[in-house]
C-alpha cells in the first residue's frame with residue numbers, strides 16, 4: 001500500500017533537513033507503530049505523507065497504491081484514502097462540524113466519481129459513529145474542534161476517520177491526552193476500522209496504546225532515521241530501556 | 252471651491268419634491284455651501300466623495316428601467332417577511348408591494364400625506380443632500396409588539412446616471428417591538444442611491460434592523476442611519492455590504508434616555524475595486540447606556556474597506572459601556588483596510604474599549620480542511636464565509652442568519668461585473 005524509499009526532507013524556508021533517508025513499507029492489512037524521542041521527525045513524516053506545505057522533499061520517493069503520492073495535492077491524497085489524525089487537531093471557528101464532515105465526505109466522493117451523500121444519510125452515519133466513540137451530540141453542533149477538550153479533539157479525529165473510511169490511517173499520538181477509559185474507547189474505534197484492505201501507521205510514545213491496537217511491526221524513529229524495526233515486543237523493550245541506545249548510535 | 256459636475260446638477264434641480272418645503276430649502280442651501288466632502292474633511296479622509304462621485308447624477312423620480320422583478324428577487328428576505336414595501340427609483344411601487352396586516356403597524360409614504368417631521372442633521376452633507384431631494388420613503392409607526400418582520404426593498408435601476416433619494420422614519424412607541432429587513436440593490440448603470448433612515452425609539456422599545464446592501468457594479472450607495480434611543484430602548488442594526496462600487500454607510504446614534512443599548516454591526520465582502528466605508532458616531536449623552544459595534548470585513552483584489560467609529564461619552568454619562576471591534580481579512584496584497592476607532596470620553600466612570608485587527612487566511616486552517624479532502628478553492632470559500640459569518644451572530648433572527656450564511660458561502664464564486 002505504502003512504500004517510502006530513502007526519503008529526505010527539509011523545512012522549505014530554513015532548509016534544515018529533518019528526515020535523513022527513511023525507508024518504510026506498509027502493506028494492506030498491516031498496522032505499523034512508529035515510536036521515537038521528541039523531535040525525531042514523526043509528525044514531520046506524517047505531514048509530508050498528508051501533503052502539508054512548508055516541507056521540501058530533496059531525495060527519495062513515496063509510492064501509495066502504485067502512484068507517486070508526492071505529486072498529489074493534500075485534498076487529492078485524502079480523496080485517494082490517506083488520512084492523518086493530527087497530533088494537535090486544529091480549531092476552525094465558524095465552520096460547523098456537520099457541514100465540515102459533509103463537505104469533506106462529498107468532496108472525496110465526487111473526486112472518486114461516486115454519488116454524494118444526502119444530508120439525512122450523513123447525519124445518520126455521523127450519529128451512529130459518534131455514539132460508539134462516546135461523542136456527545138452537542139459537540140457536533142459546535143464549530144470544528146472549537147472549545148473541545150484535548151481528549152475530545154482526539155475522539156473527534158477518530159470520528160472523522162470512521163466517517164471518511166480512509167485506506168491509509170496515520171494516527172499521530174492519538175492516545176496522548178486521552179484518559180484511560182477514553183483510550184480504550186478510541187482504540188476500539190480504531191480496531192473497528194482494521195481490515196485486510198486498510199493499513200495503519202500509529203505514532204505513539206506509549207506502549208499502552210499498543211496493548212489495544214496490536215501492531216504487526218514497530219519502528220524506532222530517531223533523528224530523522226528509522227534506526228530499528230521489530231515486532232510488537234520492541235515496544236515493550238523501549239518502554240523499559242528508553243531511547244538511550246539509539247541516541248548514542250545516531251550521534 | 253468649484254462646483255463639481257455632480258454638485259451642479261443637484262444645484263440646478265430646482266423642482267424639489269413637494270412637501271417639507273422649509274426644511275428642504277434649508278438642507279439644499281446647506282449643501283450648496285458645503286458641497287461634497289473631500290478627504291480634507293476628517294470623517295471622509297478615506298472616502299473622498301468629491302473625487303468618487305465623478306460625473307453628473309441628475310436626480311430622478313420613478314422612470315422604471317430594466318428588469319425590476321429580477322432586482323426585487325435579489326432580496327434574501329422573501330419568505331421571511333410576509334409583506335414588502337418596494338421603492339423603485341425613489342418612488343413607492345404600490346403594485347409590487349404588500350402592506351403588513353397588523354393593527355400595530357401604521358405605514359404612510361413620503362409621497363402620500365405624511366404627518367411626520369424630519370429632523371435634519373445639518374452638519375452632515377449627505378443628510379442635507381438627502382432631505383433636499385428625498386422623493387419618497389416609508390414612514391413607519393409601531394405601537395405594541397409586531398412579530399412579522401417588515402420588509403423594505405430599494406431599487407435603483409436607471410438608464411442614464413442618476414441620483415435616487417429616499418428617506419424613512421421608523422418610530423416605535425413605548426414598549427413597541429419590530430424587525431425591519433431591508434435590501435438595497437440596483438441595475439448595471441451608474442447611479443447614486445442616497446438612502447437615509449431616522450429611527451426614534453420611545454421608552455422600552457426594541458427594533459431589529461437588518462440590511463443587505465447589494466448595489467449594482469457601478470452603484471454608489473450613500474446610506475445614513477440617524478437613531479435616537481429613549482430610556483431602556485434597544486436598537487440592533489446590522490448591515491451586510493456585498494455590492495456597489497462605493498458604499499458610504501453612516502450611522503449616528505444618540506442616547507436620550509438611560510439604560511438604552513445600541514448594537515451597530517455588519518460585514519463586508521468586497522472584491523474588484525469595491526470601496527466600502529462605515530462611519531459611526533455613538534453619542535452617550537446620558538448615563539448607563541451600552542453601545543456595541545462589530546464589523547467583519549473581507550477584502551479581495553484591490554478593494555478597500557474603511558471603518559471609523561467614534562464613541563462620545565458626555566461629562567455626566569457615567570457607567571457608559573462602549574465597545575467597538577473591526578476585524579479585516581485581506582485576501583490579496585493589494586486589498587486595503589483602514590480602521591479608526593475613536594473614544595472621546597469626558598466622564599470618569601466608564602467602560603469603553605476598541606480593537607482592530609487585519610490578517611490573511613490561516614494556512615493551518617486551510618491545510619486541515621484540505622487534509623480531509625476539501626479542494627483548496629472550496630476550503631478557502633468555507634474559511635472566508637466563516638470569518639464573515641461570525642458577525643452574523645449579532646443578528647437575532649435565525650432565518651436571516653441562515654440566508655446570510657448562504658450568501659457568504661457563495662461569495663467567492665459570485666461574479667462581479669466591474
Ligand SMILES: Nc1ncnc2c1ncn2[C@@H]1O[C@H](COP(=O)(O)OP(=O)(O)OP(=O)(O)O)[C@@H](O)[C@H]1O
Pocket residue numbers: 011014016018036037038039040041042043044045054087
Ligand atoms: N516548520 C518547521 N520549522 C522548523 N523546524 C521544524 C519545523 N517542523 C518541524 N521542525 C523540527 O523538526 C524536528 C522534528 O519535529 P517533529 O514535530 O516531526 O517531531 P516529533 O517526532 O513529532 O516530536 P514529538 O514526539 O514531540 O511530537 C523538530 O526538531 C522540530 O523542531
Ligand SMILES: [Mg+2]
Pocket residue numbers: 042043044087172
Ligand atoms: Mg509529533
